[in-house]
Structures are given as C-alpha cells and as structure tokens.
Amino acid sequence: MGDSPRRGHSIAAQGGLNAAKNYANDGDSILRLFHDTIKGGDFRAREANVYRLAMLSNNIMDQCVAQGVPFARDYAGYLENRSFGGAQVSRTFYARGLTGQQLLLGACGALSLQIKAGTVTLHPRKEMLDLVVIDGEAKGITVRDMVTGEINGFAADAVCLCTGGYSNIFYLSTNAMSSNVTAAYRAFKKGAFFANPCLTQIHPTCIPVSGGRQSKLTLMSESLRNDGRIWAPKNKGDRRAPVEIPESERDYFLERMYPAYGNLAPRDIASRAVKAICDNGFGAGGGTGVYLDFADTIKRAGRDKIRERYGNLFEMYEKITGENAYKQPMRIYPAPHYAMGGLWVDYNLQSSIPGLFVLGEANFSDHGANRLGASALMQGLADGYFIIPHTIAGYLAETAPGKVNAEHSEFKKSGDDAESYIKKLLSVNGRKTASEFHRELGRILWDNVGMVRSGEGLKKALQLIPPLRAEFRQNVKITGSGNELNQELERAGRIADFLEFGELMARDALHRRESCGAHFRIEYQTQDGGARRDDENFCYTAAWEFKGADREPELHKEPLKFENAELAVRSYK
Amino acid sequence: MNLTLFIWRQKRPDEKGRLERHEAKDISPEMSFLEMLDAVNEELVKNGNETIVFDHDCREGICGSCSQVINGVPHGHREKTTVCQLHMRHFKDGDIIYIEPLRAKAFPVIKDLIVDRGALDRIIQSGGYISVHTGGVPDANAILIPKEDADTAMDAAECIGCGACVAACPNGSAMLFTASKITHLAMLPQGRIESARRVCMMTESMMNEGFGSCGNHYECQAACPKGIKVQFIAKLNREFLKAVFKTYTPF
Numbered sequence: 001m002g003d004s005p006r007r008g009h010s011i012a013a014q015g016g017l018n019a020a021k022n023y024a025n026d027g028d029s030i031l032r033l034f035h036d037t038i039k040g041g042d043f044r045a046r047e048a049n050v051y052r053l054a055m056l057s058n059n060i061m062d063q064c065v066a067q068g069v070p071f072a073r074d075y076a077g078y079l080e081n082r083s084f085g086g087a088q089v090s091r092t093f094y095a096r097g098l099t100g101q102q103l104l105l106g107a108c109g110a111l112s113l114q115i116k117a118g119t120v121t122l123h124p125r126k127e128m129l130d131l132v133v134i135d136g137e138a139k140g141i142t143v144r145d146m147v148t149g150e151i152n153g154f155a156a157d158a159v160c161l162c163t164g165g166y167s168n169i170f171y172l173s174t175n176a177m178s179s180n181v182t183a184a185y186r187a188f189k190k191g192a193f194f195a196n197p198c199l200t201q202i203h204p205t206c207i208p209v210s211g212g213r214q215s216k217l218t219l220m221s222e223s224l225r226n227d228g229r230i231w232a233p234k235n236k237g238d239r240r241a242p243v244e245i246p247e248s249e250r251d252y253f254l255e256r257m258y259p260a261y262g263n264l265a266p267r268d269i270a271s272r273a274v275k276a277i278c279d280n281g282f283g284a285g286g287g288t289g290v291y292l293d294f295a296d297t298i299k300r301a302g303r304d305k306i307r308e309r310y311g312n313l314f315e316m317y318e319k320i321t322g323e324n325a326y327k328q329p330m331r332i333y334p335a336p337h338y339a340m341g342g343l344w345v346d347y348n349l350q351s352s353i354p355g356l357f358v359l360g361e362a363n364f365s366d367h368g369a370n371r372l373g374a375s376a377l378m379q380g381l382a383d384g385y386f387i388i389p390h391t392i393a394g395y396l397a398e399t400a401p402g403k404v405n406a407e408h409s410e411f412k413k414s415g416d417d418a419e420s421y422i423k424k425l426l427s428v429n430g431r432k433t434a435s436e437f438h439r440e441l442g443r444i445l446w447d448n449v450g451m452v453r454s455g456e457g458l459k460k461a462l463q464l465i466p467p468l469r470a471e472f473r474q475n476v477k478i479t480g481s482g483n484e485l486n487q488e489l490e491r492a493g494r495i496a497d498f499l500e501f502g503e504l505m506a507r508d509a510l511h512r513r514e515s516c517g518a519h520f521r522i523e524y525q526t527q528d529g530g531a532r533r534d535d536e537n538f539c540y541t542a543a544w545e546f547k548g549a550d551r552e553p554e555l556h557k558e559p560l561k562f563e564n565a566e567l568a569v570r571s572y573k
Numbered sequence: 574m575n576l577t578l579f580i581w582r583q584k585r586p587d588e589k590g591r592l593e594r595h596e597a598k599d600i601s602p603e604m605s606f607l608e609m610l611d612a613v614n615e616e617l618v619k620n621g622n623e624t625i626v627f628d629h630d631c632r633e634g635i636c637g638s639c640s641q642v643i644n645g646v647p648h649g650h651r652e653k654t655t656v657c658q659l660h661m662r663h664f665k666d667g668d669i670i671y672i673e674p675l676r677a678k679a680f681p682v683i684k685d686l687i688v689d690r691g692a693l694d695r696i697i698q699s700g701g702y703i704s705v706h707t708g709g710v711p712d713a714n715a716i717l718i719p720k721e722d723a724d725t726a727m728d729a730a731e732c733i734g735c736g737a738c739v740a741a742c743p744n745g746s747a748m749l750f751t752a753s754k755i756t757h758l759a760m761l762p763q764g765r766i767e768s769a770r771r772v773c774m775m776t777e778s779m780m781n782e783g784f785g786s787c788g789n790h791y792e793c794q795a796a797c798p799k800g801i802k803v804q805f806i807a808k809l810n811r812e813f814l815k816a817v818f819k820t821y822t823p824f
Contacts, residue, residue: 002630002638004694006734012635023714059708066710068703068764070726070757077717093713095727101635102730109702116698124691147683176631210603215611216632316633319651319658320605385707433618435611480623484584485684487626488618 002178003124006108010164010179010361011337013100014221014313015084016092016374017381019061020054024081028089030054037375038565040086040266041340041368042517042533044196046541047562048347049365053375056382061093063385067106071095082226082309084373086266086572092374097221097313103377107384123154127490128183129418131159131190131356132410138187138356139404142414144422146490149483151418153411157401158355158392161187162384165339165361167200169498169505170450171442173336174206174219180494181501184343184362192351193543193556195344195364197501198509201371201518202451203337204270207320207330208289217335218320220292221313222373225263227297227306228330230254230270230290232277237286242293242329253277253290261572268370268518268531269572271334275451276529284331293329334451338376340367340518341508344543344558348391349383352543355399357392359383364541369517422482425492430475434492437472441465441495441502449506454522458510462503469499504544504553511555514538526569535567574600574666578613580625581673586681586689592671595625602662606649607632607639609661610672627686632657634798637733640680640688642673647737647796655735655798675740679747679783690736692782693750699778700771701754703764716763726760729753731799738793738801744785749793751779752809753801759812769816776813 002008020033034054038045065071065079071093072080081090095102114120123143130142132153140155166181167173188194205220231250238245253273255262265273278288298306303326307314314325321331342364349357349365360380367375404410444464448457472495480486515524515531516538524532533539540557547554576597583590595617600609607629614624628638639656643649649659664670672686680688718726732753739747755772758764764771787806794803 007636007638012631061713062710065713066705068758068761070723070730073718073720073723075720077719078714112698112702113704178630211601213604213608213612215608218633433615477618479618485626488624
C-alpha cells in the first residue's frame with residue numbers, strides 16, 4: 001500500500017521476537033511457550049494453532065539469523081535474550097529497540113531477491129477496495145492506484161490478506177497512521193467471517209497524551225520493564241516532581257499486586273492496574289500516567305548499559321516529551337496497540353471464503369483475548385514463512401489455475417461499485433472533516449469499548465455510532481477529486497469503514513458476557529478485581545457474518561477445546 | 574504560536590511547482606511538525622481547498638516515510654530527528670518556515686511534498702540481501718558473530734531508507750544509503766559470502782539510477798536522522814576495490 005515494502009509494517013515492534021530456544025538454560029521449551037501463550041491469551045485462542053506457533057518459533061529465529069538480522073550478541077558471539085511480560089524465562093531475542101524494523105528489512109530482503117528473480121511483481125501505492133468473489137471463491141481484488149486514482153481489478157488463483165490490525169479505530173493508537181480495517185472489512189462484507197472483533201489490546205507503557213491535536217501515541221517497549229520499575233505516588237494527588245518523592249512514599253504497585261511476575265505482568269493486567277491507579281487519583285503529578293523508573297538499574301549496571309539496551313527508546317522519549325529519562329522516570333499510560341481479533345481463519349489460515357487466506361495481525365487465531373509481548377513478530381513471521389507456503393498448496397491443488405481473468409463480469413461490477421462509492425463520498429460536500437468524525441468515533445470507543453467495558457456503556461456505544469455514521473454520510477467534506485493523489489479521500493474511505501466496524505466491535509463486546517484477557521467487563525470480575533471468565537457459556541470464538549447493510553450480523557460459534565492445556569484461572573501472583 | 578509557511582505545491586510530476594504561502598495558527602509547542610501540517614490541512618478542507626499531501630506513516634521515526642526539507646535541511650534543523658519526531662517546541666511564534674520535498678535527480682516529485690524513492694528500493698533489489706530461501710537453515714546459534722561486529726552491523730542496519738542523505742548531498746549521491754546495507758551485511762559471516770558480488774551489483778544499480786558519487790562533503794551524515802556514519806562509505810569503497818581486484822569482474 002505504501003511506496004515501499006520496507007515501510008510495509010502496520011507498526012514497528014520495538015522489543016523483540018520470542019523463540020523457545022532455551023539458550024538461557026532457564027527451563028524454556030516449546031511446551032512452556034505454548035502454555036504461556038495460551039494462558040496469556042486467557043484461554044480464548046485455538047490450542048492447535050498456538051502449539052504450532054510455539055514449534056515454529058525456533059525456525060523463525062534460525063531463518064532471521066540466516067537472513068542477516070543483526071540480533072544482539074554477547075561477548076562470546078552467542079545470541080542474547082531478554083524477558084518479556086507473562087513469562088518467567090528469558091526467551092526474547094532483540095535488535096536494540098528496533099526488532100520489528102530489522103525483521104521487516106530481513107523479510108524485505110527475501111522479497112527483493114524474488115523481485116529480482118522475476119517471481120514477484122510489486123505494485124506500490126495501491127489500496128485494496130474490494131475482494132472479488134466468483135462462484136463462492138476469492139479470485140482477486142479491486143484496487144485503487146493512489147497516485148492516478150485509477151481503479152483496476154487483479155485476478156488471481158487465491159488471495160492472501162496481510163493487512164494488519166485495526167487499533168487505529170480508537171483514533172489515537174500506537175499503530176502507523178495508514179493502518180486500517182478497510183481490506184479486512186470489505187472482505188467481511190463479501191462473506192468472510194470476522195472473529196472476536198472486541199478483543200483489542202491496550203498496551204500499558206506508552207507516552208501519555210499531551211494535547212488535543214495529537215495524531216498518534218508512541219509505545220515505549222515492554223522490554224523496558226526488564227530494567228524499569230513502575231510506581232505511583234502513595235499519596236493521592238501528589239504533585240511533587242518524581243525525584244522529590246522519597247522511596248517510602250512510592251507504591252511499586254505491580255510488584256505489590258503480582259509478586260511472582262512483578263513488573264512483567266501481562267499487558268492487559270498491567271494496563272488495568274495503571275488505569276485503576278490513575279482513576280483513583282494516584283497518577284503521576286495528579287494526572288493520568290505513572291512512572292517507569294530506571295534509577296535502580298542505572299545505579300546497579302550504569303547508564304551505558306541502559307543506553308546500549310534501550311538507547312533509541314530514551315532518545316525517542318526525549319524528542320516527544322522533552323524530558324531526559326536517564327535523570328527522571330518516564331511517564332507512561334496505556335494506549336491501544338494491537339488487535340487480537342481479525343478475520344476468522346481455519347488451521348490452514350483460510351477464511352470462510354475458499355481461496356481467501358489471512359495472515360498476521362489481520363487474522364484472529366493465536367493470541368486469544370490477550371497477546372503476550374514479542375509474540376506479534378513471531379506470529380506474523382510464522383504465518384508468512386512457514387505456514388502459508390504449505391497450506392495454500394492444498395487449496396491450489398484443488399483449483400484450476402487461471403480459471404478467471406480480470407475481464408470477468410464480477411471484476412467489472414466490483415470496479416464500478418468502488419468507483420460509484422468514491423463518487424458518492426466526494427459528492428457529499430458537507431461541513432465536517434473526516435478526521436473530526438474519526439476523533440468522535442475514537443472517543444466513543446475509548447470511553448465505552450476500551451480497557452474497561454460495561455453492558456451499559458456498550459449499549460451506549462451502539463446507540464451513538466449509527467447516528468454518527470449517518471451524519472458522516474451527509475456531512476463529511478472531502479476536497480480534491482478521485483482521479484489524483486488525494487489523501488483526504490483515502491482517509492475518508494477508511495474512516496467510513498471504521499464507522500461501520502466500530503459497531504461490530506461494540507456488539508461483540510456486549511454479547512460476550514464474561515471478562516477474558518483484554519476484554520474486561522466490570523460486571524464480571526473476581527473479588528480482587530481480576531477478569532472472571534465464563535467457560536461454560538463463552539469458551540468459543542465468536543465469528544460474525546455480514547448479513548447486509550441494515551441487518552444485524554449473524555453470530556457463529558467455534559467451540560474451543562483444550563486437550564493439552566488445562567482451563568484454569570489465570571494468576572500472575 | 575502563529576507561523577508563516579511557504580510550502581511546495583506541485584500537482585503532477587511534469588507540472589511546474591511553486592511555493593505557496595499558508596498560515597499556521599494556534600500551534601502548541603507539544604505538537605509535532607506533522608501535526609502542525611495536519612492542522613493546516615484540516616483548515617484547508619474546511620475552506621474547500623485541496624490538502625497539502627505528504628508521505629508519513631509510523632510517526633515515530635522508524636518507517637522512513639518523511640520526505641520533507643525544512644528551511645533547506647532534510648528533516649529540519651534538529652540533529653538525528655525525522656520530520657515526524659520534530660516538535661514545535663523548537664520553533665517560536667512568528668517563525669517563517671520553508672517546506673519542500675527531498676530534491677534529487679533520482680527522486681521525481683509525485684505531488685507536493687511526495688517524491689518517488691523507488692530508486693532506493695531498486696538498489697536493494699539488485700543485491701542488498703543474503704540470497705537465502707526460506708527453510709533449511711542452520712540453528713541460530715550455529716553462526717557465531719563477535720559482539721563488536723554485530724554492533725557495527727546493527728549501527729549500519731539502522732538506516733530507515735528515507736533518502737535524506739541523497740537530498741543533502743550536493744552530488745545527489747546515495748552512497749551513504751548503499752554503504753549502510755553493504756556494511757551491515759559485510760560485517761556478518763553469513764553475509765560475507767556474497768559481499769563481492771553484492772557491492773558490484775549495488776554500485777552499478779546506484780549509478781544507473783542517476784545518483785551521483787561521493788565527494789566527501791559529509792552532508793549526508795549531518796542530515797541522517799539515524800546517525801549513520803560516513804565511515805561506512807569508506808567500507809563500501811574498500812569492499813568495492815577488493816571485489817574489483819580479486820574475485821568479481823564488475824559490469
């Protein structure tokens with residue numbers, strides 16, 4: 001979609017890549033990574049997928065090293081590890097705070113090799129607007145050339161969507177600006193089931209919002225929790241500078257609440273703890289945010305060690321906040337980061353439409369109700385490098401190659417639909433910008449479908465979204481035309497999809513009358529404020545089927561069977 | 574704060590461009606430079622005008638989409654900072670700011686502040702990788718790499734491919750970009766195997782794409798938002814000489 005595959009990430013993961021290598025000799029194994037991931041996802045992931053993922057983690061690591069990804073090494077030349085949340089072993093491999101970028105460049109190198117060999121043709125600056133389904137099978141896509149505005153069909157034997165997650169629906173998130181739900185949502189409208197749309201991850205350690213015109217939030221890697229301690233003032237509304245607050249008046253609340261995992265509690269749990277602290281008035285400087293403090297490690301290991309491990313993150317923090325985190329603690333607050341939900345896929349990563357395969361964050365399969373740190377890179381690469389080459393072959397073996405071409409009437413219809421849709425958007429000529437609608441939608445979702453949800457709030461969201469969407473259709477203002485590079489038009493098209501998809505998210509969250517992982521319903525909690533699952537009634541994947549623009553989607557349930565992992569109450573104490 | 578902007582507007586690659594005056598009003602110091610442009614664009618839309626288009630994506634300095642020259646300097650005057658990471662606290666009320674696209678023969682303007690940097694991708698495609706297929710590779714720890722070498726490889730691999738080095742160079746050279754990939758891979762044992770071939774292919778591609786040669790101005794290093802060092806260009810030249818005289822006959 002962008003100008004280059006080297007920028008093809010929906011987000012540049014910072015911290016690392018999990019692999020069950022057990023190089024650290026701390027008792028890691030494939031089974032342990034499997035258990036950690038299942039438990040981290042609060043038993044809402046498909047067991048078989050997770051086991052396969054854990055097995056492939058080691059192959060991924062081997063492949064990336066062979067590609068020349070410059071992972072951190074120790075003085076003997078061996079690979080280094082660090083720890084991530086939800087695990088008590090050290091299994092995360094990393095390339096400074098740039099692991100995602102480096103893995104992307106490794107993959108981009110492998111792609112470049114194929115481009116040179118002539119086996120892959122790249123089409124930069126194109127946006128998918130529709131999936132073309134012929135006789136019930138995915139046979140191509142309709143795209144808009146983002147430079148000329150030309151709309152074209154691309155016929156294929158099969159279609160793979162690797163279009164990332166939809167956290168940008170919240171307006172402010174850690175995702176790259178062009179991440180969106182459009183490709184996945186339009187496939188949903190063509191019949192692909194959407195699974196668990198309400199399961200979105202709010203990451204605990206991000207730089208807090210600074211002003212009303214902010215366009216995105218920046219993550220501070222979970223890896224920082226290896227060496228940073230999270231605390232808040234013990235006294236309500238303490239407005240003193242953090243360095244002036246004595247040790248005895250600091251509450252290291254994660255260490256207090258979850259002594260076994262401490263600062264490395266999983267993301268959903270840490271986020272809620274931070275929110276509770278701030279909601280109760282104990283936030284940093286009396287506001288929203290808590291401290292992530294490196295003073296102890298700097299004292300123990302020295303500033304240089306911290307710089308070597310996280311230098312680029314400290315620089316990034318200083319650029320954004322103007323504060324030096326070597327001298328004073330970082331201020332952090334949770335922010336939308338990752339979508340565990342996505343298009344429903346079977347074990348072969350095939351969606352409910354034969355011939356449509358969905359990979360990476362765009363699918364739903366492996367992280368259940370909460371993804372553990374350093375597992376997104378693992379899943380994306382497992383899907384792309386090791387799963388799809390095998391599973392797509394099964395489909396291709398059953399279909400005649402070159403069955404359709406782009407002259408087929410379905411392509412023409414799809415192209416015409418896309419064209420008239422764009423014309424309609426451009427002709428509204430109202431008074432509000434697309435971004436204004438996006439901000440309003442984001443606010444509704446953040447307040448009601450965010451870190452903490454309630455039946456009441458979700459119903460409210462379901463009441464608020466349709467009128468906002470109706471207003472968008474009558475009052476959005478887009479300047480420029482359809483046959484040129486028009487970023488306002490691109491934005492409006494994506495926000496229009498968010499305005500529909502937001503409702504699906506709220507509907508899914510409302511129907512799931514339990515708490516699990518990142519989906520926390522205040523009505524369903526344990527006595528000490530933990531998530532209370534209802535395995536009897538909700539131990540399933542919710543896969544929604546589109547039934548028409550004005551009709552409610554239909555819910556399909558895929559029961560989750562656990563044959564190897566034992567369904568248990570998730571505890572990190 | 575209120576600012577006066579002179580922004581490059583160009584409808585199409587073959588059309589003549591010009592600097593257009595815009596006013597940015599009520600800009601707060603914590604906004605990023607791109608957020609300031611977002612605000613200007615929203616005003617433009619409200620008044621029925623076309624927006625100023627610019628490439629951007631991650632907004633955290635890692636994707637390399639930013640392609641703006643601010644007051645004559647690619648990515649602006651702050652050291653080791655991409656446009657998206659440049660914050661308005663470094664400007665003051667009443668400032669006049671000139672915003673142009675990256676300028677280089679090999680980067681044709683597509684529209685306004687967006688340029689086509691496909692030439693950089695084609696340099697990579699010519700050989701900027703290890704030719705390994707997926708699967709059938711040895712265990713990750715079977716390849717030992719001295720820490721110092723891995724660190725140097727990482728220093729070079731940090732390049733985000735934004736092209737600021739090219740725009741900053743009086744010769745429009747992509748030597749720093751190319752050298753960073755050459756160095757990254759040449760420092761690693763698994764990358765050394767193809768290093769002679771790689772350096773010849775990439776150098777040839779670089780010349781064919783219309784980039785100039787290095788004249789040791791070091792403007793590239795000064796403009797690089799990731800602090801990539803010109804020493805890597807020396808490494809590129811050394812690798813090239815070794816390849817020419819020893820193992821590989823270039824073009």
